[in-house]
Amino acid sequence: MLYREAGDFKTTYREDNQTFPIKFDRYRYYAVLAVAFLLIPFLINDYWVNAIFLPFLIYSIAAIGLNILVGYCGQVSLGSGGFMAVGAYAVYKLMTAFPDVSIMIHVFLAGAITAGVGVLFGLPSLRIKGFYLAVATLAAQFFLVWIFNRVPWFYNYSASGQINAPEREFFGVAVTGANADSWATYVFCLIILTFCGIVARNLTRGAMGRKWMAIRDMDIAAEIIGVNPLNAKLSAFAISSFFIGISGALFFSVYLGAVEVGEAFGINKSFLILFMIIIGGLGSIFGSFAGAAFLVLLPVLLKNLFVAGLGWQPDLATHLEFMIVGGLIILFLVVEPHGIAQIWRLAKEKLRLWPFPH
Amino acid sequence: MKFKLLAAAVSSIALASPVFADLVLPWMSYRTGPYAVAGIPLADGYADYLTMLNERDGGIGGVPVRLLECETGYNTEKGVECYESTKAEGSLVYHPLSTGITYQLIPKVTADGIALHSMGYGRTSAANGKIFSNIFNYPANYWTAASAGVNYLLNENSGSLEGKHIALLYHNSAYGKEPIRTLEGLSEKHGFELTLIPVDHPGQEQKSQWLQIRRERPDYVIMWGFGVMNQVAIQEAANIRFPMENFIGNWWAGAEHDVIPAGDVANGYKSLVMNDTGSEFSIYDDIQKYVVASGKAAGAGDNLGTVMYNRSLYMAFLTHMAILKAQELAGTSDISQAEMIKGMEALEITDAMMAEYGLANIGPAFSVSCENHGGPGLGAVSQWDASAGKWNLVSDYLVADMDLINPLIQADSLAFAQENNITERCN
Numbered sequence: 001m002l003y004r005e006a007g008d009f010k011t012t013y014r015e016d017n018q019t020f021p022i023k024f025d026r027y028r029y030y031a032v033l034a035v036a037f038l039l040i041p042f043l044i045n046d047y048w049v050n051a052i053f054l055p056f057l058i059y060s061i062a063a064i065g066l067n068i069l070v071g072y073c074g075q076v077s078l079g080s081g082g083f084m085a086v087g088a089y090a091v092y093k094l095m096t097a098f099p100d101v102s103i104m105i106h107v108f109l110a111g112a113i114t115a116g117v118g119v120l121f122g123l124p125s126l127r128i129k130g131f132y133l134a135v136a137t138l139a140a141q142f143f144l145v146w147i148f149n150r151v152p153w154f155y156n157y158s159a160s161g162q163i164n165a166p167e168r169e170f171f172g173v174a175v176t177g178a179n180a181d182s183w184a185t186y187v188f189c190l191i192i193l194t195f196c197g198i199v200a201r202n203l204t205r206g207a208m209g210r211k212w213m214a215i216r217d218m219d220i221a222a223e224i225i226g227v228n229p230l231n232a233k234l235s236a237f238a239i240s241s242f243f244i245g246i247s248g249a250l251f252f253s254v255y256l257g258a259v260e261v262g263e264a265f266g267i268n269k270s271f272l273i274l275f276m277i278i279i280g281g282l283g284s285i286f287g288s289f290a291g292a293a294f295l296v297l298l299p300v301l302l303k304n305l306f307v308a309g310l311g312w313q314p315d316l317a318t319h320l321e322f323m324i325v326g327g328l329i330i331l332f333l334v335v336e337p338h339g340i341a342q343i344w345r346l347a348k349e350k351l352r353l354w355p356f357p358h
Numbered sequence: 359m360k361f362k363l364l365a366a367a368v369s370s371i372a373l374a375s376p377v378f379a380d381l382v383l384p385w386m387s388y389r390t391g392p393y394a395v396a397g398i399p400l401a402d403g404y405a406d407y408l409t410m411l412n413e414r415d416g417g418i419g420g421v422p423v424r425l426l427e428c429e430t431g432y433n434t435e436k437g438v439e440c441y442e443s444t445k446a447e448g449s450l451v452y453h454p455l456s457t458g459i460t461y462q463l464i465p466k467v468t469a470d471g472i473a474l475h476s477m478g479y480g481r482t483s484a485a486n487g488k489i490f491s492n493i494f495n496y497p498a499n500y501w502t503a504a505s506a507g508v509n510y511l512l513n514e515n516s517g518s519l520e521g522k523h524i525a526l527l528y529h530n531s532a533y534g535k536e537p538i539r540t541l542e543g544l545s546e547k548h549g550f551e552l553t554l555i556p557v558d559h560p561g562q563e564q565k566s567q568w569l570q571i572r573r574e575r576p577d578y579v580i581m582w583g584f585g586v587m588n589q590v591a592i593q594e595a596a597n598i599r600f601p602m603e604n605f606i607g608n609w610w611a612g613a614e615h616d617v618i619p620a621g622d623v624a625n626g627y628k629s630l631v632m633n634d635t636g637s638e639f640s641i642y643d644d645i646q647k648y649v650v651a652s653g654k655a656a657g658a659g660d661n662l663g664t665v666m667y668n669r670s671l672y673m674a675f676l677t678h679m680a681i682l683k684a685q686e687l688a689g690t691s692d693i694s695q696a697e698m699i700k701g702m703e704a705l706e707i708t709d710a711m712m713a714e715y716g717l718a719n720i721g722p723a724f725s726v727s728c729e730n731h732g733g734p735g736l737g738a739v740s741q742w743d744a745s746a747g748k749w750n751l752v753s754d755y756l757v758a759d760m761d762l763i764n765p766l767i768q769a770d771s772l773a774f775a776q777e778n779n780i781t782e783r784c785n
Contacts, residue, residue, distance in 0.1 A: 045446075046442050046445075046446075047442040047443055047446070050438055050439070050442045051438065051439040051442050051443065055435065096777070149530055149556075158770075158773070159482070159483070159535070159536065159538075159539050159766075159770050160457070160461070160481070160532035160533075160535045160536050161531075161532055161535045162458070162461045162532045164461065164465070164774075164777065166777045166778055167778065167779075177465060177778070178465030178466045178468060178469035178470075179469050255438075256434060256435070256438065256462055257462055257465060257466070258434075258458075258461040258462040258464075258465075259434075260434070260458045260461070260531050260532045262530060262531055262558060262559050263433075263434060263458055263531060263559065264434060264435075266559070300439060303429075303439075304443075307428075308443075313427075314387065314389070314427050314428060314429035315387070315389030315390055315429055315657075317429070318389070318390045318429045318431065319390065322390075
């Protein structure tokens with residue numbers, strides 16, 4: 001009854017093309033933002049931030065980034081872990097080289113550096129596609145991890161090759177380092193995620209997004225109607241890597257605080273982010289959030305249920321968690337191959353017609 | 359009415375959760391993943407020791423001990439989750455059991471005022487208590503281990519390693535890279551050639567590394583490995599017929615599960631140790647009586663007497679002694695997190711204490727101070743006897759080359775202090 005278009009008249013193109021054309025959706029969106037910005041920071045403690053919200057926010061940014069490349073532009077990439085590492089090491093070098101500059105600027109600069117690296121590794125996409133491109137990006141994954149392990153300049157010649165995030169501030173509030181308040185780290189990441197979400201959403205429904213989708217759906221046809229594949233593919237690589245670099249920078253500086261490249265940004269990370277967007281929904285911004293939530297929150301939820309709730313042995317709980325998460329992934333993909341976003345879309349369709357379906 | 363019911367329910371839950379005191383000891387275990395082979399005996403040993411304390415003595419100083427085991431799978435992200443979920447319960451001391459997680463927790467525990475004990479792993483320069491107020495790595499660390507290993511080789515070669523060639527086969531991570539700096543210094547000092555050979559996580563594929571060893575023919579191979587990497591390395595060494603007595607692992611690369619898969623060819627493989635091995639300690643009588651016999655043994659209960667289990671007992675013993683010390687200093691049995699740090703800083707382990715608690719001669723006697731959180735840094739060498747299926751000590755506890763290590767500790771800890779604006783304590 002509430003969720004319908006009837007009576008919601010649009011008189012301008014602007015209104016007609018807005019992200020949330022249905023009034024209820026729009027208000028829900030504002031409500032989510034209000035709760036996230038105005039309510040949650042006052043309620044959360046260290047555990048909620050460090051175990052649940054930070055990983056969710058940061059993986060969402062990474063998933064949005066990868067979704068632009070894989071979901072919108074159709075270029076399969078297995079290099080996300082490597083690109084996150086570029087973001088992390090870039091922000092580390094910037095933080096230690098220019099300690100007085102605001103961390104926000106460093107995070108975005110790290111994203112820009114990653115965008116450059118992404119374009120470089122995106123060059124093969126002009127010649128090869130599909131699985132072959134996936135293998136080429138896999139090379140990026142291994143090469144980048146190797147170089148950060150190999151060249152001591154990247155980790156400031158520390159004895160163990162670890163990088164540690166020193167304390168840095170954003171408008172006088174510490175957001176990195178151990179003394180940062182949990183609400184501050186949460187709000188910092190939330191601001192960046194909101195920015196990335198809005199930018200990504202608007203890019204994907206504008207001219208650029210249409211070019212990407214044209215390339216994805218049929219590259220030869222796209223070229224015939226005048227889409228320049230060089231521009232489209234490389235811009236997708238650049239923007240995708242920009243977001244992934246930002247998430248890598250936050251992952252290191254705000255969330256973990258100390259990182260070892262092989263362990264934190266290995267091939268597993270690339271797969272994890274790819275699974276997020278496949279489960280969440282390829283070619284959907286909402287899907288990026290849903291996939292990140294599914295793969296980040298479910299293990300924590302199961303762990304708390306089994307260990308804290310039922311008092312089981314932690315190792316038994318972990319083994320069961322592997323089985324349950326794995327089983328759910330299979331179930332999801334069998335029942336709805338287009339991911340959680342498609343379920344959401346169908347639910348909205350049904351709601352529009354409710355209570356009088358055809 | 360509904361509200362009243364709800365309020366009653368909430369208050370009854372609040373009342374039901376125990377208010378009585380207990381000593382909370384978290385344990386970051388990894389019973390899953392590529393390092394579980396070492397993680398399981400480590401977790402079992404600690405849990406069994408604490409169960410024994412509760413059953414036999416009713417805890418420590420009359421206060422029961424509560425173990426909070428949290429599964430990390432050796433993964434830093436899960437380590438964060440574990441830390442955050444356990445710290446609010448009043449955790450006294452953390453054993454991250456992973457160099458990566460240790461690095462990550464060092465700033466966090468310092469900010470939260472909780473002790474962290476990385477026994478024989480973690481950041482070596484944490485031995486400098488002037489900078490690292492909450493971090494302890496007694497009784498030995500990686501740099502003293504590297505030095506003890508080289509000292510052992512010096513003894514073997516009648517005092518000179520001039521012209522010898524040593525290869526370091528290491529896990530390509532923070533853990534494996536730790537000894538490099540010390541070994542480089544030692545190679546300069548003693549004139550041996552050092553080759554660095556990294557193995558990537560998890561270390562199941564080492565063909566090219568051993569091909570390199572076969573080609574370059576180093577006199578000795580020192581290994582900084584863990585988990586499945588050790589088993590593979592020992593098998594590969596046997597495959598190229600590298601003499602096992604010239605192959606020395608560090609103390610995380612020298613347990614039964616590392617050598618047994620290779621069978622008889624592993625005979626003669628050597629490993630550094632910081633504590634004695636075997637199941638002849640009298641504490642095993644109590645563990646049998648109070649833990650195993652009553653079916654309270656952790657895990658499958660099949661790890662008693664193994665190297666890792668013993669090390670874990672030793673960790674638990676040192677924690678036990680530190681709590682006793684803290685209780686003595688604080689004058690109360692229910693100590694706080696800050697009092698625990700004071701207890702660890704004043705810890706003194708004597709031969710009499712080890713004998714009293716059934717662990718006679720398990721390790722060296724040592725004491726901790728405000729400046730020195732690293733202990734004496736003694737390491738011995740043990741050798742695997744495949745036919746008897748046991749490790750035998752083949753050297754005394756060797757003193758590390760502190761003239762070389764202390765400046766390195768100083769330099770690395772000062773770099774950390776500078777990055778994080780820490781001023782020296784203990785002055």
